[in-house]
Amino acid sequence: MWNTCLPFPLSDLQAQWLPLPGSLTRALRALGAFHLEILHEGCAHPNPDEAQALGIGTDSQCWLREVLMSVDGTHAVIGRSLTPDIPDAHAWRDIRTLSDTPLGVLLYEDPRITRTPFAYARPGQGHPLAELAGQVGLLLARRSVFRVQQEPLLVAECFLPGLWEVAGRRRP
Numbered sequence: 001m002w003n004t005c006l007p008f009p010l011s012d013l014q015a016q017w018l019p020l021p022g023s024l025t026r027a028l029r030a031l032g033a034f035h036l037e038i039l040h041e042g043c044a045h046p047n048p049d050e051a052q053a054l055g056i057g058t059d060s061q062c063w064l065r066e067v068l069m070s071v072d073g074t075h076a077v078i079g080r081s082l083t084p085d086i087p088d089a090h091a092w093r094d095i096r097t098l099s100d101t102p103l104g105v106l107l108y109e110d111p112r113i114t115r116t117p118f119a120y121a122r123p124g125q126g127h128p129l130a131e132l133a134g135q136v137g138l139l140l141a142r143r144s145v146f147r148v149q150q151e152p153l154l155v156a157e158c159f160l161p162g163l164w165e166v167a168g169r170r171r172p
């Protein structure tokens with residue numbers, strides 16, 4: 001399902017936003033009034049493609065964070081992040097206490113953190129991102145794995161149709 005090649009066909013806006021490097025939160029904030037809502041947080045098991053990306057089994061315990069990011073009141077991006085739930089010496093322990101502070105604050109200041117190249121997908125029926133979005137068909141998603149001290153954090157971002165309305169009014 002996930003492929004490092006951009007899906008085809010894409011609009012100019014989609015081709016611009018999907019591979020956008022750096023903080024997505026920062027790019028969304030440049031479009032207008034930004035709001036982040038926590039949809040769900042807690043312990044969970046990864047689905048098979050998430051487990052494969054994290055290099056763990058589907059029976060592994062993870063910390064899951066699902067958020068909805070809006071711009072000027074328009075739902076724009078859904079984020080679904082997972083990291084193995086290793087107690088004590090866990091590099092991503094601060095993710096549990098972020099609340100509605102965007103995850104990006106943990107990711108772009110520490111030079112030790114690496115990020116894999118993006119992989120892209122169109123989440124279909126039954127995929128957690130489609131279920132969170134409450135729709136299928138018009139969704140585009142990307143994901144990458146951040147690592148620090150060998151600990152992985154999988155971050156998937158699903159771009160909702162509303163993003164293209166808002167982004168069409170301005171450029172990142």
Ligand SMILES: C=C(O[C@@H]1C=C(C(=O)O)C=C[C@H]1O)C(=O)O
Binds near residue numbers: 026036077
């Ligand atoms: C990875 C980033 O963090 C964003 C914020 C997220 C969160 O708060 O859970 C999840 C996905 C991202 O869109 C970013 O800003 O680039």
